[in-house]
Amino acid sequence: EVQLVESGGGLVKPGGSLRLSCVASGFTFSNVYMSWVRQAPGKGLEWVGRLTSRVAGGRTDYSSPVKGRFTISGDDSKNTLYLQMNSLRTEDTAVYYCTSSHVAGGFDIWGQGTMVTVSS
Amino acid sequence: DIVMTQTPLSSPVTLGQPASISCRSSQSLVNSDGNTYLSWLHQRPGQPPRLLIYQISNRCSGVPDRFSGSGAGTDFTLKISRVEAEDVGVYYCMQVTQHPYTFGQGTKLEIK
Numbered sequence: 355e356v357q358l359v360e361s362g363g364g365l366v367k368p369g370g371s372l373r374l375s376c377v378a379s380g381f382t383f384s385n386v387y388m389s390w391v392r393q394a395p396g397k398g399l400e401w402v403g404r405l406t407s408r409v410a411g412g413r414t415d416y417s418s419p420v421k422g423r424f425t426i427s428g429d430d431s432k433n434t435l436y437l438q439m440n441s442l443r444t445e446d447t448a449v450y451y452c453t454s455s456h457v458a459g460g461f462d463i464w465g466q467g468t469m470v471t472v473s474s
Numbered sequence: 475d476i477v478m479t480q481t482p483l484s485s486p487v488t489l490g491q492p493a494s495i496s497c498r499s500s501q502s503l504v505n506s507d508g509n510t511y512l513s514w515l516h517q518r519p520g521q522p523p524r525l526l527i528y529q530i531s532n533r534c535s536g537v538p539d540r541f542s543g544s545g546a547g548t549d550f551t552l553k554i555s556r557v558e559a560e561d562v563g564v565y566y567c568m569q570v571t572q573h574p575y576t577f578g579q580g581t582k583l584e585i586k
Contacts, residue, residue, distance in 0.1 A: 460528025
């Protein structure tokens, strides 16, 4: 079964760091485009960043609010995608979803999400 | 960044009646490869989003045929031919033609 499972969320103080993990099963994550998407409480969806497929160069791109603070990486041996979040701000509080694209231009597999709360 | 604007933001619908959601982008979503990467997602409370339609009009596996997508360039529409109770929730359009990828604000579909 194709699925994504996120972990690593929790409560962190402003200025702190957290690393989220997304374990892929049923497929090889480096063969597809992967993204992180977040959703603040009661708000809409916001794209955070992506890792392109190996064939597309394995490039990372980020949204403006997180650029320079967040880093996406992957571990082929663990088939796992990561989101390293540094210099966290209260406005980073959200459920963070990992998602993968198995159809052209569509993110069709989503994890259940992991909650990140940034508060003093 | 490409701004995605959805209308309406809320849509009360009677069961069995049609529903329509519009999504407009601030610039053309036609990619350099000739494809248009506009998709529609549905999210129920407490659940992750689910992809319904990609590349304007392609339904994902398992999506009922009462859902259809149309449009071109900067104007797109999601239609539900006959709303069922399970269709409630929030619908988002999303563009992945150009990064940063962007979503519409969401349209809440509720039953009258």
